[in-house]
Amino acid sequence: MDFAHSLRGLLALVASAAGLSCSELAHLEGVGEAVCPELRGPGDVLGAQFSANARANAKVRTFVQAAKDMAAVSAAIESQVADACRRIGADLGIPPAHMAPRGEAGGMASGACGPVSAAIDAILRQGVAVQVGVTPPACQANAQAGARCSGACDVALDPGQIVAQCEPARLSGYCQGRCTGRCDGRCTGQCRGQCSAYDAQGRCVGQCNGECDGGCDATCHARCEGTWQAPQCAGMVRPPSADAECEASCRAHADVYAACTPALVQVRASQGAEMAARLAATLQANLPALLHAEVALGRRLIGDAQVVAQVGAALPRIVGDAGAHALACVAGAAEASASASVRIQVSVRASASVTGRVGATSG
Numbered sequence: 001m002d003f004a005h006s007l008r009g010l011l012a013l014v015a016s017a018a019g020l021s022c023s024e025l026a027h028l029e030g031v032g033e034a035v036c037p038e039l040r041g042p043g044d045v046l047g048a049q050f051s052a053n054a055r056a057n058a059k060v061r062t063f064v065q066a067a068k069d070m071a072a073v074s075a076a077i078e079s080q081v082a083d084a085c086r087r088i089g090a091d092l093g094i095p096p097a098h099m100a101p102r103g104e105a106g107g108m109a110s111g112a113c114g115p116v117s118a119a120i121d122a123i124l125r126q127g128v129a130v131q132v133g134v135t136p137p138a139c140q141a142n143a144q145a146g147a148r149c150s151g152a153c154d155v156a157l158d159p160g161q162i163v164a165q166c167e168p169a170r171l172s173g174y175c176q177g178r179c180t181g182r183c184d185g186r187c188t189g190q191c192r193g194q195c196s197a198y199d200a201q202g203r204c205v206g207q208c209n210g211e212c213d214g215g216c217d218a219t220c221h222a223r224c225e226g227t228w229q230a231p232q233c234a235g236m237v238r239p240p241s242a243d244a245e246c247e248a249s250c251r252a253h254a255d256v257y258a259a260c261t262p263a264l265v266q267v268r269a270s271q272g273a274e275m276a277a278r279l280a281a282t283l284q285a286n287l288p289a290l291l292h293a294e295v296a297l298g299r300r301l302i303g304d305a306q307v308v309a310q311v312g313a314a315l316p317r318i319v320g321d322a323g324a325h326a327l328a329c330v331a332g333a334a335e336a337s338a339s340a341s342v343r344i345q346v347s348v349r350a351s352a353s354v355t356g357r358v359g360a361t362s363g
Contacts, residue, residue, distance in 0.1 A: 036329035038064055039336065042072065046152040050329055056322035058153045059245045060330055063315055065149065066249035066308045067333035067340070069256040073297060074305065074340035078109045078347045080293035084286045085112035085354060091282035092119045105339055106346025113350035120279070120357050128269060128276040132283065132360045135264035137296035146254030153246035159231050166233035168222050177226010179216035182208075189214015245318065248311050252304035263291035265360070287360055294351035294361065298344050305341040312337045 038045045045068065050060040082101075089099050094115050102111040124130070163171065179187075186206055187195065193210015204212070212220075265287045269280035312334030316327060355361040 036064070036325075036332040038329060039068060039332050042068075046149060051319070051322035051326040053319070053322050056319035056326060059243070059249075059315065059319055060322060060326045062149055062152055062246050062249035062253070063308070063311055064329055064333045065152075066252040066256075067312065067337040069253055070301070070305050070308050070340035070344075071336040073256050073301060074106075074343040074347070077293050077297045077301075078106050078343055080289055080297075081347045081351045082108035082112040084290040084293070085109070085116045085350070088282045088286050088354065089116045089119070091278060091285075092116065092123075094119055104346060105342040106344070106350065109347040109350035113354050117353040117357055120354065123275055123279055124357070126273075126275070128273055128279065130270075130276070130279060130283070130358050131268045132287070132358050133266040134287075134291065134360050137260045137263045137292055139258040139260040139296055139300055141251075141254040142257035142259065143254065145257040146250055149250035149253045150246070153243070153250065159228055162231045162233050163228050166231070170234040171223075171228075171231060172219050172221045172234070173224070173231035174218070174229040175216055175220035175224035175226055176229055177224055178214060179220035179224055180213050181211055181220055181222030181224075183212035183216035183218065183220055185216055185218025187212035187214060187216055245311050245315060248307050252301075252308050255301060255304050258300075260292070260296040263288045263295065265291070267358075283358060283360075287355065287358075290351050290355055291360060294348055294355060298348035298351065302341075302344055302348065305337065305344050308337045309334070309341045 038048050038050070045061055045065050048061050048064070049057060050064070051057040086096070086099055089112065090096070098115045099112040101107040102114075104110065159173075178189075187204045187208035189203055190213040191204035191208035191210055192213065193208055195204035195206055195208050197204070197206030199205045204214070265284060267280045267284040267287070269276040312330065315330050315334070319326060319330070322330075352361055
């Protein structure tokens with residue numbers, strides 16, 4: 001996917017939905033923190049208010065949180081991979097200038113690991129044999145973080161949604177109009193059953209043991225020819241919290257905060273060669289950190305990062321009436337998540353160019 005091209009289209013869509021002019025759209029290039037203060041810093045935004053539309057607000061705040069998470073973890077992955085490769089490179093005699101960052105997302109990692117993988121290739125071609133045994137890290141998603149995020153997806157259903165989604169037999173509330181069902185209070189009209197009091201015209205004006213067809217001064221059940229006030233649905237309607245966008249964002253959030261065991265590494269090299277001993281020593285010291293960044297973080301989160309980026313590309317069409325601030329934050333978070341996805345992929349490939357060469361991973 002060409003993320004730069006996709007983002008430009010996203011920004012145009014955001015501008016259109018928010019009613020922004022072409023000149024105003026130009027200022028949205030490189031949005032992020034400038035137009036969305038919630039993207040700044042490490043803070044949690046799951047309680048933030050982005051839109052007066054409750055459902056849109058739930059989608060936006062969980063997406064912005066997931067995008068912040070991915071931006072932070074992608075930077076950590078790149079930094080950890082780059083630092084580990086620089087240490088290996090220094091031990092192998094590679095000048096620091098040869099491990100300078102490249103001009104790309106994840107460029108610190110690719111710039112540091114490229115020369116290291118080339119140096120390891122040269123050493124192995126000299127007949128040095130390296131055996132690496134690895135117990136890979138194991139991770140478990142943070143259920144507490146996931147549950148809190150899912151709670152931020154919950155929004156209250158408005159009365160119209162309850163009435164539309166509920167089976168009539170389970171619907172109840174105060175009927176501003178004509179109740180044509182069971183009435184828990186006084187029925188004024190026709191009672192199909194036993195009525196406790198009648199007026200001079202023979203109409204029921206008391207408790208109706210049966211179905212009321214008329215006014216009801218308490219809870220009406222099943223049918224209202226008028227407007228339901230504070231309707232309730234017995235055991236049927238739940239808030240629309242489990243929608244695709246919220247679920248995807250919250251899965252990513254829980255995965256980012258997973259607890260992982262460290263990678264365990266045992267390195268052996270052929271005897272009698274000074275370079276073999278140097279290579280074995282630096283791999284023993286630095287492979288655990290490299291594998292943590294590549295496996296425990298990078299490979300595990302690549303799919304989440306791509307899904308979050310896809311949510312960002314789709315969200316403006318879904319919450320187009322959420323307001324200018326929400327749409328600007330969606331655009332800024334989409335830019336951040338797209339960049340994070342690329343950074344993670346580049347950093348994982350950079351790490352794998354080293355770990356794969358010595359048999360520590362299949363990459």
